Amino acid sequence: VCVRQSGRTKRILVVDDSLTVRETQRRLLSNRGYDVETAVDGMDGLHALRGHDFDLVVTDVDMPRINGIELVRRIRADARLAALPVMIVSYKDREEDRMQGLHAGADYYLSKGSFQDESLLAAVADLIGEPEA
Numbered sequence: 001v002c003v004r005q006s007g008r009t010k011r012i013l014v015v016d017d018s019l020t021v022r023e024t025q026r027r028l029l030s031n032r033g034y035d036v037e038t039a040v041d042g043m044d045g046l047h048a049l050r051g052h053d054f055d056l057v058v059t060d061v062d063m064p065r066i067n068g069i070e071l072v073r074r075i076r077a078d079a080r081l082a083a084l085p086v087m088i089v090s091y092k093d094r095e096e097d098r099m100q101g102l103h104a105g106a107d108y109y110l111s112k113g114s115f116q117d118e119s120l121l122a123a124v125a126d127l128i129g130e131p132e133a
Contacts, residue, residue: 009035010131011052012124015045015059015071016089021112025058025089028117029124033131042066046074049081055128058120061090061101069104076105085127089120 012034016022026036037052039045043065045057057075061068068088075081086108088101093111101109108123 009033010055010128011035011037012056012058012128013037013039013045013048013052013054015039015042015057015063015068017041017060017063021060021089025120028120029058032121032124034124042068042071042074045071049075049078049084054084056124057084057086058124059086059088061088061092061097069100072101072104072106087123087127 012029014022014025014029014036016025017040022038026038029036037048039048041063042059045059046066049057059068059071066074068090072086072088075084075086086106087110088106088108089110089112090097090101091112093113098109107127110119110123
């Protein structure tokens, strides 16, 4: 029996150096029924990923220590994490920023400039399904 898929609330790691953004995303996803943990930057995010299982990572791009692009690359390079869905949510909304994130291995790239709660929730549901497994 795979406990990871049955009867467990889906877990999301939100990685953003902005307290406001981090808390807004955490609240939004928690209110929808997901189990959400947060990390303050890519380094903190990697530590969280090493210690716990997650169904999805939502990350910013511009952060200290390890930025979101490097975080995605490290996730993709780690055999245990390589298949983990990753979504980038960033203020950088130029096409080349989007392509850089997707080329690094992100599954989704949303712009905070056009950020809508429903678009984030729809993208999360698209990647990992509804909160209850």
